[in-house]
Amino acid sequence: MAKTDITKASGDLYLDHLTKSFGDFVAVDDLSLQVPQGSFFALLGPSGCGKTTTLRMVSGLEAPTAGQIRIGSADITGQKPYKRPVNTVFQNYALFPHMTIRDNVAFGLKRRGVKDVDKQVDDALDLIQLSQVAQRKPAQLSGGQQQRVALARAIVNRPAVLLLDEPLGALDLKLRRQMQLELKRIQTEVGLTFIHVTHDQEEAMTMADTVAVMNNGIIEQMGAPTQLYESPQTAFVANFLGQSNLFPAKVVEGDGDELVLEDKDGSFRMPKSRMGRNVSTQRGAKVLVGVRPEKIQIAPLDESAPPPGDGNFVDGVVENTSFLGVSTQYEVRTPGGDIIQVFAQNLDAHGVIPVAARVRLSWKPVHGFVLDGSQDIDAGVEIDPDALVVS
Ligand SMILES: Nc1ncnc2c1ncn2[C@@H]1O[C@H](COP(=O)(O)OP(=O)(O)OP(=O)(O)O)[C@@H](O)[C@H]1O
Numbered sequence: 001m002a003k004t005d006i007t008k009a010s011g012d013l014y015l016d017h018l019t020k021s022f023g024d025f026v027a028v029d030d031l032s033l034q035v036p037q038g039s040f041f042a043l044l045g046p047s048g049c050g051k052t053t054t055l056r057m058v059s060g061l062e063a064p065t066a067g068q069i070r071i072g073s074a075d076i077t078g079q080k081p082y083k084r085p086v087n088t089v090f091q092n093y094a095l096f097p098h099m100t101i102r103d104n105v106a107f108g109l110k111r112r113g114v115k116d117v118d119k120q121v122d123d124a125l126d127l128i129q130l131s132q133v134a135q136r137k138p139a140q141l142s143g144g145q146q147q148r149v150a151l152a153r154a155i156v157n158r159p160a161v162l163l164l165d166e167p168l169g170a171l172d173l174k175l176r177r178q179m180q181l182e183l184k185r186i187q188t189e190v191g192l193t194f195i196h197v198t199h200d201q202e203e204a205m206t207m208a209d210t211v212a213v214m215n216n217g218i219i220e221q222m223g224a225p226t227q228l229y230e231s232p233q234t235a236f237v238a239n240f241l242g243q244s245n246l247f248p249a250k251v252v253e254g255d256g257d258e259l260v261l262e263d264k265d266g267s268f269r270m271p272k273s274r275m276g277r278n279v280s281t282q283r284g285a286k287v288l289v290g291v292r293p294e295k296i297q298i299a300p301l302d303e304s305a306p307p308p309g310d311g312n313f314v315d316g317v318v319e320n321t322s323f324l325g326v327s328t329q330y331e332v333r334t335p336g337g338d339i340i341q342v343f344a345q346n347l348d349a350h351g352v353i354p355v356a357a358r359v360r361l362s363w364k365p366v367h368g369f370v371l372d373g374s375q376d377i378d379a380g381v382e383i384d385p386d387a388l389v390v391s
């Protein structure tokens with residue numbers, strides 16, 4: 001039988017119990033996942049969680065301490081980087097400054113000895129919509145244009161897997177949003193497997209078919225963006241992906257289909273289908289009750305507050321409001337002293353409920369979630385770097 005040509009391997013990408021240690025420090029810890037061929041996969045997590053290390057192992061720049069990497073049935077774990085059907089686009093694009101855009105894009109093909117590269121290069125330039133500047137040098141392009149060239153330079157090689165390590169990190173916010181759409185369009189058009197590393201949760205959610213949330217070298221949860229957002233399994237995911245109100249509570253009743261939970265502001269009901277990982281239903285077990293700010297209805301207490309028994313509710317006092325046009329964000333202080341965030345769509349003409357007003361907050365049991373109570377309630381809460389600046 002002919003020896004299989006690794007450079008032509010195709011299929012799903014498998015990481016199988018992949019581990020990378022640097023001395024005593026475990027940067028990637030027994031990580032296993034499958035990325036379907038042709039999908040847009042995002043690896044999302046805070047700085048230092050092991051995203052780049054994972055990509056470097058896939059590209060062959062870093063040797064795993066343990067575990068296996070496969071594309072389809074081909075084991076590429078020990079292969080030299082240039083033999084793998086994998087290309088990487090880095091944050092700093094690293095274009096060759098002395099070469100034209102066209103030569104930059106053609107570089108990989110020519111190095112591999114491909115003859116007649118013109119058609120493929122033309123197609124790649126078309127794809128990124130930069131045919132008209134093919135004769136310029138990189139310095140004569142904008143940041144976003146350079147980023148697209150870096151992408152074309154990788155795509156032209158038709159790798160089985162394209163790795164993108166914070167490729168939009170150097171761009172300003174507006175350009176970044178434009179490029180997200182662009183990148184998604186290009187991926188759909190070429191149908192290659194994209195693995196996109198980012199610490200921007202919005203970016204991961206808007207672009208990817210599947211998001212893996214990574215923390216301390218492990219994957220906390222993996223799934224479609226809506227699934228991760230609606231049904232977080234851990235406090236880290238609940239806080240890192242969007243915002244969550246989380247409260248410590250304990251199980252009062254856990255025998256039926258529904259859990260009855262109690263915290264210092266009252267009792268709450270929750271279907272058992274809304275339980276995250278490792279939640280105990282034993283009476284007295286510690287849990288975290290979660291509800292997203294936009295799932296909560298807010299109403300002045302004196303008017304048409306829904307009657308108790310309709311769902312979960314808690315009364316409180318408005319402590320802060322921010323009118324954002326499409327929505328108003330409220331901070332409501334409960335009798336127990338917690339702050340609950342509420343995002344209310346501006347549907348009513350009555351306008352913003354004022355600070356110091358007494359309000360009733362209510363939400364459907366199915367809109368909440370319950371997490372294991374032994375976790376750090378603030379895990380994954382993003383620290384605002386600006387808030388740390390002492391002036
Ligand atoms: N060569 C190395 N030697 C020792 N430690 C390393 C080495 N490379 C990475 N690390 C450590 O491994 C951890 C993961 O690093 P990695 O670069 O994968 O993080 P990341 O998720 O890409 O973070 P960022 O979002 O900041 O890029 C970090 O704590 C880092 O300091």
Ligand SMILES: [Mg+2]
Nearest residue numbers: 051052053165
């Ligand atoms: Mg990194």
